[in-house]
Structures are given as C-alpha cells and as structure tokens.
Amino acid sequence: MSAAEDAAAVREREAAEDAAADRRREADEDGARTGLRAPLRRRRFRLLYTGQCLSRTGDFVFQVSLAGYAVTSGSPALLAYTLFGQATGTVLMLLAGGALADRFGARAVMLWADLARVLATAGVAAQVAAGGRSVWAIAACGLLLGLGDGAFEPAFTLAFTELLPKAELLAANSLQAIALRTAGIAGAALGGILLAAAGAAVSLGLGTAGFALALALVLLAGRWPVADRPASGDGLFKEATGGIRYVFSHAWLWVSIGSFGVSVALVVAPAKALLPLASADVLGGGASTYSLLVGSQAAGALLGGLLVGRLRRIPPGLLIFGGMAVVCGGFVVLGLSPSVIASVLVAALVGAVLSAATVAWAATLQSRVPGELIGRVSSVDWLISLGVSPLALVAVPHLLAYGAPATVLITAASVALVVSAATALVPAVRSLAWPAAPA
Known part of the structure; x- marks a missing residue:
C-alpha cells in the first residue's frame, strides 16, 4: 500500500471516529433535553x-x-x-x-x-x-x-x-x-x-x-409569548363544541378517549368502592389491609412518574393502552389473589403502570393536537373521565345485587382489559410516535 493510500485510510478512520463521537454527543444532548430536569x-x-x-x-x-x-x-x-x-x-x-x-x-x-x-x-x-x-x-x-x-x-x-x-x-x-x-x-x-x-x-x-x-x-x-390565535368569529358555545368536532374527526383521539372512558367507568372509578369490599372477602382483614393496598398503589404511582421518561423507546400507543391492559389485569388479580404479599406487589405495579400510561397520554395529546385546540380537546378528555366516574360509582350498589364484590370487580376489569388491548391494535393508535428531540 502506498503512502497516499495509507494517509487516505487514516483520514477515513478519523472521519468515522469523529462521526461516531458526534452521534454520541447528540444522543447525550437529546437525553439531557428530554430528562426530568430539562423542563x-x-x-x-x-x-x-x-x-x-x-x-x-x-x-x-x-x-x-x-x-x-x-x-x-x-x-x-x-x-x-x-x-x-x-x-x-x-x-x-x-x-x-x-x-x-x-x-x-x-x-x-x-x-x-x-x-x-x-x-x-x-x-x-x-x-x-x-x-x-x-x-x-x-x-x-x-x-x-x-x-x-x-x-x-x-x-x-x-x-x-x-x-x-x-x-x-x-x-x-x-x-x-x-x-x-x-x-x-x-x-x-x-x-x-x-x-x-x-x-x-x-x-x-x-x-x-x-x-x-x-x-x-x-x-x-409574567406574560409569556404565545402564538397568534386569530379570532374565529364564532360564539363561545360554538368554539367550545369545536373540541368535540375535532375529536370525532381524528380516529386516534376518539378511540383513545373512548377507551379511557371504558376503563374509568368499569375499573378505575368503581374500584374505589369495590376494592375495599373485595379485599375484605378475598384477603380477610379490614381497613388496614385496604390501606396497605392503597399505600402500595400510591408508591407505585410515584415510581411510575419517575420512570416513564425512560420509556420513549416504546411507541406511545402501546405504552398507553398496553399499560391500561396491564392495569385492568392487575385488578383481576387483586380480585382473585388470597396472598397479601402478592396483592401488595400487584397494587404497586398497577399504580406504576397507570401513572406511566396517563403521563404518556397527556404528552401525546399535547404534542399532536394543534395549539389553538389543545384547551378544548383537553376539556373533552377531562369531561369523559370525570363524567363517567359518578355514574360508575352509583351503579356499584345495583351490581352487587347480582354478585360478590370480587366477582363484579373481576368481570368489569376483564371487559376493560379486552377493550384496552384492542385499542392498542387500532392502526391509528398503533402508528402514534413520540415527537423528535430538537436538533
């Protein structure tokens, strides 16, 4: 090999090393920008x-x-x-x-x-x-x-x-x-x-x-700069219902919000009334046992909030609704398990995954909905979640006339599990992606 070829090879190797170093530096910068300290x-x-x-x-x-x-x-x-x-x-x-x-x-x-x-x-x-x-x-x-x-x-x-x-x-x-x-x-x-x-x-x-x-x-x-929002000329009522129209014009939104509504109506809200009764039947004990489950769920939720930022490799649709399927499956286990230790661990897992799923959902909604509509679309999301909760709680005493608390909880959670898993497979939900980190 000639001296000229040797020099060319050295330059190519150095260029490749420089490019690899640049990629590592960019990855480190992206990680810093998207870590918990960035905001x-x-x-x-x-x-x-x-x-x-x-x-x-x-x-x-x-x-x-x-x-x-x-x-x-x-x-x-x-x-x-x-x-x-x-x-x-x-x-x-x-x-x-x-x-x-x-x-x-x-x-x-x-x-x-x-x-x-x-x-x-x-x-x-x-x-x-x-x-x-x-x-x-x-x-x-x-x-x-x-x-x-x-x-x-x-x-x-x-x-x-x-x-x-x-x-x-x-x-x-x-x-x-x-x-x-x-x-x-x-x-x-x-x-x-x-x-x-x-x-x-x-x-x-x-x-x-x-x-x-x-x-x-x-x-x-102080005042912060916001993008100009030209007046639509519509009244407040028409503007308010514009969020509903936008939601129903995008499949990923109405499917996601509807699926969350099912999970809240069948599991998240009624569990507040059903889980204390079910845990008393299945695990024995009284308020102290239920308090232990609630504390474990809260601790898990705190951990989930800390770790969700590290899950960006998982597509948001899978993270959100695969996570909700895990949450619903966790409530099925809580209705069946006679072991206090196992139930405490499952409650912590439910809290962590539910926290991660809801955080991922909020970030997905904020990053994909146009800025001039985020307030109204968020209102629709909140309205569905808050609106079904009282109705679900009112239904609990009537459902208990047909089955034991654990049976009602297991049945409702199983239905919600199927709905959440099916939502993760909907093409419009499955194709969701995280926004790219800034250059």
Missing part, C-alpha cells in the same frame, strides 16, 4: 410547577380538613353539599374552560381560576370559623371551587405546550404526576396534623394559602 431549566415552568406543587398540597389539606370537620362536628351534609357543588361546577365549566383557554391563553384563565378557588376555599374556612353550618352557603362555595377547577385543568394542559418544546412534554407531565402523588401524601398527613393541633379553620386556611401562593407565582412568571 425545570426554564424559569416560567419552574414557577408554574412550584405553584402547582403548593396548590395541589393545599387542595389535599383542604379535602382532609373538611372531611374531618364534617365527621367531628356531626355535619355530614356540609361535606356532601361541598363535594356536590364542586363536582357540578367542574362538569359545567370544563367545555367552556377549554374554549376560554384557547381564546385568551393559558395564563389568563389560570389566574382567574386560581382566584375563584382562593375565594371559594376562604369562604368555606370563614363559615367553619364562624361556626356556621349553612349548607347552601357551603354548596355555593363548592360550586365556585368546581368552576375554578373546571377552568384550570384544560388551561394548565395548554400551558405546557405554550412554555415547552414538544420533546420536553413527557418529562413535564412526569414531573406533574410526581407532584400530584407527593402532594397527596404530604397534604393528607399535614391536614390531619393541623386539624388535630389547630382546628378546622386553621387547617382549611392553609388549603386556601396553597391556591393563593400558586396564583402569586403565576403572576410572578
């Missing part, structure tokens, strides 16, 4: 996320405090009317909330929603502090709280897409899932401690403070 490098997202950690914790403190006060004061109607007003307000506002977010931007709607929730929770705390037991006043506060919730959720979903590139949405939703689970644990504990130590008024007031701090942090974040 937190952005100041506005950090402020928004911190606010939500505080408001979610405050929300759980408020719920626990109100429930504890209702029990200790002998006023169950106070709790029932508050929850009824909140659920009613949420359902009434969801479609309009999404349309308002798409029209005015996420920040404006979140500010007004948080203000409504501050006033509502402060109203309940004031009623309790004054010793008042006016169920109508409490119901009105619950209604205002629900209206704020219904406006906030689709706006918060939209805010992710306004603040972050598509490649960071999965990480951001993972962080949100972690915050929700952590807030549930911390808020429930803090609410119980404050209720016992300082009384219901102080404990409820802390819940109000959580929403107030979230409002302050959204204000501190």
Whole structure:
C-alpha cells in the first residue's frame, strides 16, 4: 500500500471516529433535553410547577380538613353539599374552560381560576370559623371551587405546550404526576396534623394559602409569548363544541378517549368502592389491609412518574393502552389473589403502570393536537373521565345485587382489559410516535 493510500485510510478512520463521537454527543444532548430536569431549566415552568406543587398540597389539606370537620362536628351534609357543588361546577365549566383557554391563553384563565378557588376555599374556612353550618352557603362555595377547577385543568394542559418544546412534554407531565402523588401524601398527613393541633379553620386556611401562593407565582412568571390565535368569529358555545368536532374527526383521539372512558367507568372509578369490599372477602382483614393496598398503589404511582421518561423507546400507543391492559389485569388479580404479599406487589405495579400510561397520554395529546385546540380537546378528555366516574360509582350498589364484590370487580376489569388491548391494535393508535428531540 502506498503512502497516499495509507494517509487516505487514516483520514477515513478519523472521519468515522469523529462521526461516531458526534452521534454520541447528540444522543447525550437529546437525553439531557428530554430528562426530568430539562423542563425545570426554564424559569416560567419552574414557577408554574412550584405553584402547582403548593396548590395541589393545599387542595389535599383542604379535602382532609373538611372531611374531618364534617365527621367531628356531626355535619355530614356540609361535606356532601361541598363535594356536590364542586363536582357540578367542574362538569359545567370544563367545555367552556377549554374554549376560554384557547381564546385568551393559558395564563389568563389560570389566574382567574386560581382566584375563584382562593375565594371559594376562604369562604368555606370563614363559615367553619364562624361556626356556621349553612349548607347552601357551603354548596355555593363548592360550586365556585368546581368552576375554578373546571377552568384550570384544560388551561394548565395548554400551558405546557405554550412554555415547552414538544420533546420536553413527557418529562413535564412526569414531573406533574410526581407532584400530584407527593402532594397527596404530604397534604393528607399535614391536614390531619393541623386539624388535630389547630382546628378546622386553621387547617382549611392553609388549603386556601396553597391556591393563593400558586396564583402569586403565576403572576410572578409574567406574560409569556404565545402564538397568534386569530379570532374565529364564532360564539363561545360554538368554539367550545369545536373540541368535540375535532375529536370525532381524528380516529386516534376518539378511540383513545373512548377507551379511557371504558376503563374509568368499569375499573378505575368503581374500584374505589369495590376494592375495599373485595379485599375484605378475598384477603380477610379490614381497613388496614385496604390501606396497605392503597399505600402500595400510591408508591407505585410515584415510581411510575419517575420512570416513564425512560420509556420513549416504546411507541406511545402501546405504552398507553398496553399499560391500561396491564392495569385492568392487575385488578383481576387483586380480585382473585388470597396472598397479601402478592396483592401488595400487584397494587404497586398497577399504580406504576397507570401513572406511566396517563403521563404518556397527556404528552401525546399535547404534542399532536394543534395549539389553538389543545384547551378544548383537553376539556373533552377531562369531561369523559370525570363524567363517567359518578355514574360508575352509583351503579356499584345495583351490581352487587347480582354478585360478590370480587366477582363484579373481576368481570368489569376483564371487559376493560379486552377493550384496552384492542385499542392498542387500532392502526391509528398503533402508528402514534413520540415527537423528535430538537436538533
């Protein structure tokens, strides 16, 4: 081989090594951009996320405090009317909330929603502090709280897409899932401690403070740039129903949302009533056994939120609905297993996979729906999930007339398992892909 050929070979080898190094560096950069820390490098997202950690914790403190006060004061109607007003307000506002977010931007709607929730929770705390037991006043506060919730959720979903590139949405939703689970644990504990130590008024007031701090942090974040959204000229009602029209014009959306609705109606919602009864029948024991299952599921959900960002190699359709099939199969096992240890492990798996599936679904919706429609499409998604939950719970006592709790749970979960597995095979769902990381 000549000297010229040797030099050419060396140059080719060096070029190949340089190219391989570039590919490794790009992969490392993509991993850094799509890791859990990536969204937190952005100041506005950090402020928004911190606010939500505080408001979610405050929300759980408020719920626990109100429930504890209702029990200790002998006023169950106070709790029932508050929850009824909140659920009613949420359902009434969801479609309009999404349309308002798409029209005015996420920040404006979140500010007004948080203000409504501050006033509502402060109203309940004031009623309790004054010793008042006016169920109508409490119901009105619950209604205002629900209206704020219904406006906030689709706006918060939209805010992710306004603040972050598509490649960071999965990480951001993972962080949100972690915050929700952590807030549930911390808020429930803090609410119980404050209720016992300082009384219901102080404990409820802390819940109000959580929403107030979230409002302050959204204000501190300042206005953020959003894409121009030319006025459609349509009224708010027509704009609100535009989300429904968009969902039914895309097979992957209506199939996915419908499948989630089936899983919520048959498994996720009724399990709250069926699993305590089924575990008592199959495992024996009482509230302590069920508490162990709930704690295991919560711990699994926290783990699932932490790990889902590492599952980008799995196509989203398979991750979401293959995961939901695993969740439904887990509830079948919980209805059958006589082993406490096995049930605890399965409950942790159910929590982890359910958390991963819901995080992946949120990121998929945010990355594939046009920005000017995300609020309204998110509203439809929330409306289906929240709308079927009360109906499913109401149906549970009637179903128990035809079978034992474990039998009802196993049957419902088996049907939902088949639906979820079939959804993963639908071509429009199977072809879903993650957005590419930015160059």
